[in-house]
Amino acid sequence: MQIKVHATTVTATDCIFRRGEPKFSKLFTGLTKPKNQILGSEFAGVIEAVGKEVKLFKVGDKVIGTTPGYGSYSEYICLPEEKSTLAKMSSNKSYEEAIACCDGFITALPFLRDRGRIQKGNNVLIIGASGSVGSAAVQLAKYFGAEVTGVCSTSSVDLVKSIGAKKVIDYTKEDFTESGETYDIIFDLVGKTTFTQCKNSLKENGKFLEASITLGVFPSVFWSSIFSKRKAMVMATGLRSPAERTKDLIFISKLLETGKIKPVIDRKYPFEQIAEAHKYVDIGHKKGNVVINVSK
DSSP: OOOEEEEEEEHHHHHHHHHHSSSGHHHHSSSSOOSSSSOEEEEEEEEEOOOTTTTOTTOOOOEEEESSSSSSSSSEOOGGGGEEEEEETTSSHHHHHHHHTHHHHHHHHHIIIIISSOOOTTTEEETTBOOOOHHHHHHHHHHTEEEEEEOOOOOOOOOHHTOOOOOEEEEETGGGGSSOEEEEEEEEEEOOHHHHHHHEEEEEEEEEEEEEEOOTHHHHHHHHHOOOSSSSOOGGGSSSOOOHHEEEHHHHHHHTTTSSOOEEEEEEEEEHEEEEHHHHHHHTTBBBBBEOOOOO
């Protein structure tokens, strides 16, 4: 399929692949030079041509998806149907709105649903609640019937409340580990804490989910899997099969179309200013998504 890209995003992962930092990431990004010359991991666009083996899509379909590797910072992208994470866009949303509900949600969903086994009535703490994955996690946790507490900076408190957090902790003023509150799930999106630090804030069978995977988390994952009722868990959501990711993307698109979730967009840039967008994301304080308009 040939897809004309209308919108993409700049994610924190895109910036890691561009910089090759932290250094262990070079095992994936390339030891001496970038493996991928064209970055960009997600897109919203319209199908302009299909091959004879394509069965689920046709020319003119508006679609949203993620690339098998990279390459969405392009005017056009070609993908095989059977190996792609691809779904039809919500009919009542723009390309910008659709792309802002892609990567963050298909990262947060399997963490909460499959690793955390989130249930109605759970108390869930989201650390880094204002980022693209964090804002998605807040909304999904609320959708599943959990009581959500978000952790973020002062400037993001109102945003995190507006997307469903019942309580918001400003980490510049308060340390949640000292509050005495306990949670069924603590979901750390930014790698600012550890299982050891959070253990006493977990309920007896609570789960600590770490999305910002560092080498330091694996000893806790191993130890807690054997010796503790409280568990530290990680998940390589990007390595799931295209079929699994597509199923989740269809689910998320339906939530967007029915208004059960909403896009969070911090800034929009034209394609010509993508370097400026990367500089902004490098600062580390974006709220939700930074969207790139590729085609006008």
